[in-house]
Amino acid sequence: MQISMTVNGNDVTSEIEPRVLLVHYIREVLGLTGTHWGCDTSNCGTCVVLMDGQPVKSCTVLAAMAAGHDIRTVEGLATGGTLDPVQQGFMEEHGLQCGFCTPGMMLTARALLDKNPHPDDTEIRQAISGQICRCTGYATIVRSVQWAAAHPAGHGLDDAPATDYSAGTGLDGTDTAVPDVATETAETGTEVKA
Amino acid sequence: MQIPAPFDYVRATSVDNALELLARYGPESRVVAGGHSLLPMMKLRLSRPEWLIDINDLYELDFILRDGNKLRVGALTRHTTLLESDEVAALFPIVRDAELVIADPVVRNRGTIGGSLCQADPAEDLSTVCDVLAAEAVIRGPRGERILSMSEFHRGPYETAVGQDELLCELRFGIRPRTGSAYEKVERRVGDWAVGAAGAAVTLAADGTVDDAAVGLTALGLDHLVADAAAVLRGRRPDEELFAQAGRLAAAACDPVADQRGPVDYKRHLADELTQRVLRRACARAAQMQEG
């Protein structure tokens, strides 16, 4: 059957089998491999894309059902070469390790911030609770989204890091002097989030 | 990833058109709403319809509407819409309680109330909600429209009164004054199906005694209301002793099966414990409504 939809602002039309899952359509027909998949049972959220601005699990939507709708994937997050503040936030706050869950996490974060520009930590945790990250332990994802909330215009530069390379800033600026254990004190020896 | 067996796909343009398509393609056709129950089953090849009739374009079924002393909810209303509706939360707080623990936010963006009720999974939460709120189901088919009570609607696990050639169109909830409701679920993890859950609705009389009450259970082997709960509660002033009594009734009425979520005695205990909790909360809410 023939389907048409908008993906990251571009109109696309393809001939597909009706059973093609949206995730496979995006990855294999359109070649946008930034959208990943991780389960068979709609549980992991690795495949999340935005459909008409709302996060959906693209493994549980048929490409045919998405026809006529507006799809946004991780490849459509940056605009005109400038990373979305969410993307910048994930880099600033170490919101990713293997990067596999990251596209889905970032898209959900984008949708959340569009709806609620100043979420609290619990709201962020709730928003991403349908998505598993096996690497980060989530705290840094929450911080990444908070970074984006605090910098709605990002840091204005493309990849350029805003905070690093300046010793003594960031979460654990105290770490610039690695203390000898013998002189360790709680102050110098902790990374507790302020 | 697992993949559904082949099928043909067609998009319905209206309720009438959907009914026509169902008639045309016959027993091997199925409607798909949010698809969040059907597509996972198809991927596992536990379900293999030959035709899928997509009803997502039927915006006429996506509404929340107050109509006199009834709240009408279209079958295509998404979980997220229900969760975020302040009107629904004010009238039927049980809905927000339940929606907060149904699946996860992303699934809730797609799953619909109609799909939930028609799937009739024993661990599905909205059936219990509809039961305790004494909702009516509006069903349309080639023979016209039928309005069924919940007890008529349910036919057991994965079975409802909705015929193959019919469509569930709407749920209607009677608005009653001095009524409070609540839902509580125990899950192994956020996003998991219920180990067990309970819902209650309580209407208080002007003197603060219970005028009417309903208690329902999810995933605990009882697909109708806890019988006698209303009888025991009615005319009595809500207190801990009364809740405990209702809890014992619920535990006795349920018939859970052991699985990875827990053994029978634990689930029976949950019927008791959760019944007490939701009654406590429903009564407090009813009292608040009375004051407010």
Add this chain to the structure above:
Amino acid sequence: MTVIHDRPSNPAAGDEDRPIGYGRIQRKEDPRFVRGQGHYLDDIVLPGMLHSAILRAPVAHARLVSIDTTNALAHPKVVAVITGKDLLGLKLAWAPTLSADVQAVLVTDKVRFQGQEVAFVVAEDRYAARDALELIDVEYDVLPPLVDARKALDPDAPVIRDEIEGRTDNRIFDWEIGDKAETDAVFASADVVVSQEVVYPRVHPAPLETCGAVADFDAVNGKLTLYETTQAPHAHRTLFAIVAGIPEHKIRIVSPDIGGGFGNKVGIYPGYILAVVGSIVSGRPVKWVEDRSENLMSTSFARDYIMQGDIAATKDGKILALRTHVLADHGAFNATAQPTKNPAGFFSIFTGSYDLKAAYCSVTGVYTNKAPGGVAYACSFRVTEAVYLVERMVDVLARKLNMDPAELRLKNFIKPEQFPYANKTGWVYDSGNYEAAMRLSMQLAGYEDLRREQAEKRERGELMGIGVAFFTEVVGAGPRKHFDIVGLGMADGAELRVHPTGKAVVRISVQSQGQGHETTFAQIVAEELGIPPEDIEVVHGDTDQTPFGLGTYGSRSTPVSGGAVALVARKVREKAKLIAGAMLETRPEDLEWEKGRWFVKGDPSVGKTIAEIAMGAHGTVALPEGVDGNLDAEVTYDPPNLTFPFGAYICVVDVDPGTGQVKVRRFVAVDDCGTRINPMIIEGQVHGGLTDGVGMALMEIIEFDEAGNCLAGSFMDYLIPTAMEVPDWETGFTVTPSPHHPIGAKGIGESATVGSPPAIVNAVVDALAPFGVTHMDMPCTPARVWAAMQGRARPPI
């Protein structure tokens, strides 16, 4: 003891304020990942590539009667269907495992676990391959399954490996370590002896990306290029040469970006081999990617240890000895990835962080009708099981003695002055200051206040638990004389090239699965050479481009490869000194190093930066005798000992007395991994491991029913924590460098996975103390916690 001062500025970059080397810098790999431009296995598309799918056994134990592939072959898009019989012809039906056993690639005689590989379909597309599985007819003669390890040695137990000549039972090995007589004697005269059976259930690493491979066999030049989700590309190359008979120089293994590994991607699975066979048979590239249920049901599980623990102490709380017997369930094939001489991995470090008089352990490994594997899930070669056992036992003892668990630990720690410390089972711990870490953790947690709050809550019937755990990890194998995997010594190489303009490429043998190697290893070179990390490219994951080494698992990247990288950079630095001498026309002995530059002693204004030296080396400078014209070096680092990171964890839980639901309210983790390279990455590693701990302690488990069905074959039942189950982690650190490691680093990848489960379980058991509960087995699900409150250690299902 090395003390690292402020991050120095980088004169080479001409920027006084710009620090180099160690410290918190953003990851070099992130720009591609946040754009969705990571390149994972399933993203690979080769011209003419075919897809594949594996038909798997629906039952746990059955004779294979017949397979009929006619209908599948008739499918218009099916290219080939391969069965065990075909593989027998190719001598590929059985492949060696990492534990000197063999594993069936496809079933030839008998199914030995549910989900085992039965037939392999190669087709034009992924959907057709799946469809064709339904067209294969298989007849099985079902046999009684054995899924309970406790019954494996019963005389009437079905013999699972009856294909092995002379096998009449399911015993794989009996292994012991420590002095049994001495230990028994200490037990016999101890004031207090407590015993407890502690079960570490079967769990799964379940990285978010499943395993897969794309095999591309070029028949013309006989070269196999195999893209694989592997944590150990070089070891795989050698094993493939042995298994498939392809000469090793004709094999190139490429490990692209990996979507998490956690030990799941160490072994060689039948699917990888089948992809290779498929490519040879079809003459086209073949992709195989497992789905989630295949991942959970057939590739490497973790743990499955039933441990009987005994602990002996004086009545005032001096721990004297530990003794344990373990029944180890290895599944249907012994495919555990472990150093050859250690069938129980590093479990023998179960003496933990305590100074004991005696210790003894024995382990019996058995076959069952379950998937093979065993060493995975950030387990540090079974240190996880060891730490869980000792930390539970210490808590059980604390309860018996009515002592505070933190107090009891403080009383028994190995003291700083006892390092290097030789424990009773043959390990020499490199360095440690356990008390400092424990005290810091207690201070961060506000331990005294927590105990006060708990007492108040108990009065009101509220269930709050405080769990304490301390762990000593053992990571970074080699030395190669002691540790090898199927004969390959556990050492790792590094090659460094400084290009004429002073930019560098470092090639390493280990493979990142998210640990940030491209950043950390660049930082090590930066620290040693003064080249900014952004000017250093880290190459990994391609055997044609990197030196040999055993790969990333067991937290060995920093301890082994990190050492190699530091040493190779130092080698380059020494070479740079000779060249600088020639350039400055001074004797090398008269030069002094500051970060990024050799200068003349006493005249700092006269010197050459690394970039200038690199240009000189590649340019026309007259080089000294024996120095060739480049600024390159290579090393293979064979670590003199393992490293022993440690940490002190405190967990606070609240238990709902009505439903048994556990909420982890707080978690304080103090880690000591020696020298800290990038604290941001370290913190991330810790957070991830703590989350694993919540998973294992509260929800993750792979169980089987009596018919041998796996009950956790999807993410619907194999539950992994979401953001809602974990608290905002509170981390702290102490720094006790490893004395023998070139930069003092110890490794951090698995510490938190090792240390957190006992902290959480100890907290739950502590919360349940009013019910007389002294132990409960993981996972502490609502049903199990409730059952424990009713006086049952495990609910009957």
